[in-house]
Amino acid sequence: RARxxxxxxxxxxxxxxxxxxxxxxxxxxxxxxxERGDPDxxxxxxxxxxxxxxxxxxxxxxxxxxEANVRYTTGYHSPFWQSPTRPWFVVLPRxxxxxxxxxxxxxxxxxxxxxxxxxxxPSPRPSDEGVGALVEVISPLCNRTGRVxxxxxxxxxxxxxxxxxEALRRRLQALGVxxxxxxxxxxxxxxxxxxxxxxxxxxxxxxxxxxxxxLPSVVRAGMTEVQxxxxxxxxxxxxxxxxxxxxxxxxxxGSYSDIIGHPTxxxxxxxxxxxxxxxxxxxxxxxxxxxxxxxxxxxxxAAEAFEAVSNATNAALxxxxxxxxxxxxxxxxxxSMGVSLEGGVGRMGHSVGLQLTEWPxxxxxxxxxxxxxxxxxxxxxIDLKSGGGRFVVTEEVVExxxxxxxxxxxxxxxxxxxxxxxxxxxxxIAEAAAKAAxxxxxxxxxxxAANRTTCDA
Numbered sequence: 001r002a003r004x005x006x007x008x009x010x011x012x013x014x015x016x017x018x019x020x021x022x023x024x025x026x027x028x029x030x031x032x033x034x035e036r037g038d039p040d041x042x043x044x045x046x047x048x049x050x051x052x053x054x055x056x057x058x059x060x061x062x063x064x065x066x067e068a069n070v071r072y073t074t075g076y077h078s079p080f081w082q083s084p085t086r087p088w089f090v091v092l093p094r095x096x097x098x099x100x101x102x103x104x105x106x107x108x109x110x111x112x113x114x115x116x117x118x119x120x121x122p123s124p125r126p127s128d129e130g131v132g133a134l135v136e137v138i139s140p141l142c143n144r145t146g147r148v149x150x151x152x153x154x155x156x157x158x159x160x161x162x163x164x165x166e167a168l169r170r171r172l173q174a175l176g177v178x179x180x181x182x183x184x185x186x187x188x189x190x191x192x193x194x195x196x197x198x199x200x201x202x203x204x205x206x207x208x209x210x211x212x213x214x215l216p217s218v219v220r221a222g223m224t225e226v227q228x229x230x231x232x233x234x235x236x237x238x239x240x241x242x243x244x245x246x247x248x249x250x251x252x253x254g255s256y257s258d259i260i261g262h263p264t265x266x267x268x269x270x271x272x273x274x275x276x277x278x279x280x281x282x283x284x285x286x287x288x289x290x291x292x293x294x295x296x297x298x299x300x301x302a303a304e305a306f307e308a309v310s311n312a313t314n315a316a317l318x319x320x321x322x323x324x325x326x327x328x329x330x331x332x333x334x335x336s337m338g339v340s341l342e343g344g345v346g347r348m349g350h351s352v353g354l355q356l357t358e359w360p361x362x363x364x365x366x367x368x369x370x371x372x373x374x375x376x377x378x379x380x381x382i383d384l385k386s387g388g389g390r391f392v393v394t395e396e397v398v399e400x401x402x403x404x405x406x407x408x409x410x411x412x413x414x415x416x417x418x419x420x421x422x423x424x425x426x427x428x429i430a431e432a433a434a435k436a437a438x439x440x441x442x443x444x445x446x447x448x449a450a451n452r453t454t455c456d457a
Contacts, residue, residue, distance in 0.1 A: 034203040035196060036283045038075035042196055043114040046072055046189065047092065053185035054094050059149040060142040062092040062182050063134070065159040066151060068354040069186060073098055074113040077284050080106075086123045087130055087160045090115070093141045101133045131164050135171050142177040149182015155359045156183040187359045192373040197353060198399055200285035201375055202408045205397050207240035208280050209410035212291045214239070216419050221270055221295050225249045225263035228274075236280045246279035246288075246356055254299045257389040259290070270296040273416070275393070279356040286356045288377045289395040289409045298416045305382050305392035306416050312336040312380035313396060313412075316348075316362075320376065320398060320405040326366040333380045334364070345393075349379040352397060374400040375408070 050073065054062055064070050067081040070090050081088075089101040097116030100106075103123035110118045119133050138148050150165075151158055158165055169179045193201070214235055219228055229249040236244040249263040250256045255273040268274060277290035292306060315336035319329045333348050334341050341364040349362035352375050360368045362376065381393035394412055398405035 034199040034282070038071075038077075038114075039196070040114055042194060043073065043075050045194070047098065047114075050092060050185060050189045051094060053189055054092070054149065054182075057149070057182070057185050058145045059147050059180070059182055059185065060094050060145050061138055061148040062185065063138065063148055063150045063179075064090040064092065064186075066157060067159075068190075069151065071284060071354060072190060074100065074110070074115050076100075076110060076113040078109060087164075089130055089134060089160075091134070091137050091141070094144070099137050101130055101137055103130075129161070129164055131168050131171070134168055135175070138172060139175045139177055142172075146176055147178050147180050148172065149185060150179055151183055151186065152181040153183030153187075155187070190353065190358070191351070191360075191368075192371050193353055193375055193399075194373070197285060198373065198375065198408075200283050201287055201352060201397065202399075204241060204280045204282040204285060204287035205289070205408040205410075207282065208236060208278060208287055208289065210239040211235035211241075212276070213410070215276070215291075216293065216417055219268070219274075219293070219419050221268045221272075221419075224265050224267050225251060226265055228268070228276075229263040232276055232278070236278065241280035241282060242284075243281045244278065245281065246277075246286075248275070248277040248290075250275055251295070252390060254386070255302050255305070255384055255390040255392055257391070259393060268295050268419075271299065272296075273298060273302050273392070274419075277393075277395070279352075285354060286352055287397055287409065288350075288352050288356050289397050290379075290393065291412060292392065292394065292416050294416045294418045297418055301384055301386060302392060303416060305384055306394070307414075308337050308382050309380045309392055309394045310412070310414060312348075312382075313378055313394060316378045316380070317398070317405050320370065320378075320400060322370055322372050322400060322402060324370050326360050326362055326368045326370065327364050329370075329376075329378070330362045330364050330366070333362075333378075337380065337382050339382060345381055347379075348381065349377045349395070351375055352377050370400050372400055372402055376400065376405075 064073060065087065070088060071077050073092060074090055086103045088106065090098050091101060092098045100110040100113065100115045100118045102110050102118065102120055104120045107118055107120050119137060121130055121133055123129060142148055172179060215232065218231055229247050232249060233244045233247050248259055250258050250261060251266065251268055251272045251274040253271050256275050259275055259277050272295040274293045274295060275290055279286045279288040312333040315332040316329050319332040330348050331341065347361040347363045351358040351360060360366045375397065377395055377397050379393060379395040381391050384390045396411060397408040399408060
């Protein structure tokens with residue numbers, strides 16, 4: 001019996017090693033080519049997939065208002081979403097092409113998107129910000145079930161004023177049209193990524209991975225979190241990212257207790273553990289993974305916690321394959337670390353794509369089954385035994401393939417890298433800190449020379 005158990009353990013180890021080799025091979029040779037934009041054939045497939053789910057859910061039409069969902073169906077990609085003044089609408093019928101209902105300023109841009117027609121109104125016009133046009137477009141489409149879906153469910157938002165949405169709902173109801181939750185059709189249509197989408201996320205992961213490799217050469221004790229964040233953002237852009245809208249740099253003695261806040265003026269010190277958690281974009285598609293760095297040598301407690309989350313990542317990689325429930329990936333990580341299923345920060349990862357975090361969450365109750373083409377950010381975390389709210393978390397991005405997971409991010413080192421052991425010396429540190437310093441009076445910028453000297457030091 002002992003020999004049988006030993007052979008079974010050996011076979012399991014060999015499968016894992018072979019799987020890692022396959023992941024490395026696929027990561028180097030199996031990634032599809034990156035292409036900007038959304039070809040017509042790609043958009044047509046997305047619309048067809050959505051319309052099939054609309055048929056299943058009994059929806060005559062679908063109202064889309066958010067950047068990710070409008071981009072997904074029409075290819076419209078613009079930074080103008082940052083302005084909250086004007087709403088943008090796309091109405092997808094059960095059959096046929098989408099209709100864009102947009103302010104006149106967007107007429108030309110949407111004429112080049114993949115839509116059947118464009119209806120406009122002059123905006124801003126608070127008396128009617130497109131509600132009347134939406135009623136005109138939606139009501140004739142709802143001639144079978146009388147139901148139009150909207151972004152009302154889990155991990156969905158409506159990008160229109162609440163009062164306008166309520167007015168739209170009342171006016172459609174008067175015409176016999178019911179507005180219902182259409183989020184399930186949207187979520188499940190976007191769940192499996194096309195090779196083109198995977199390539200864009202992969203390109204973002206490659207840019208971030210290269211930047212993380214360079215980072216230890218330009219960071220040392222004395223830099224503030226704000227300065228470090230600015231250095232990191234520049235590295236991401238220099239290494240190929242289009243944008244770096246989400247960059248978190250937090251630190252603390254022994255470890256950190258916050259991984260979602262803005263960077264502060266706190267200076268890095270010996271004994272700190274630093275986390276950089278980032279989401280860069282390439283052609284509008286996000287990656288999302290973090291890296292840990294020790295300022296000097298990590299504490300034994302932090303090193304032990306990092307080993308635990310690294311082993312949990314290995315457990316997740318062994319579990320990820322088509323046909324496995326998402327909750328079982330979570331359970332594999334929790335079992336590896338010996339933690340409660342209900343503990344931690346509520347989940348151990350999520351999907352990623354047009355949004356920084358996408359459904360589903362890697363959660364103990366998530367029954368969604370993994371399919372080829374899904375992308376996951378695997379993110380185990382564990383509390384430090386000494387408490388104080390401090391913890392350690394690591395994260396990798398993978399694609400689900402027929403062979404198991406394919407790493408899109410370069411795997412984190414097995415041990416926490418020390419910023420003291422790598423780098424180009426104090427001159428580089430001072431130069432990086434000076435470049436990162438905010439150009440403001442009294443804060444290492446256009447103020448007194450003494451301030452600049454202090455900041456460089």
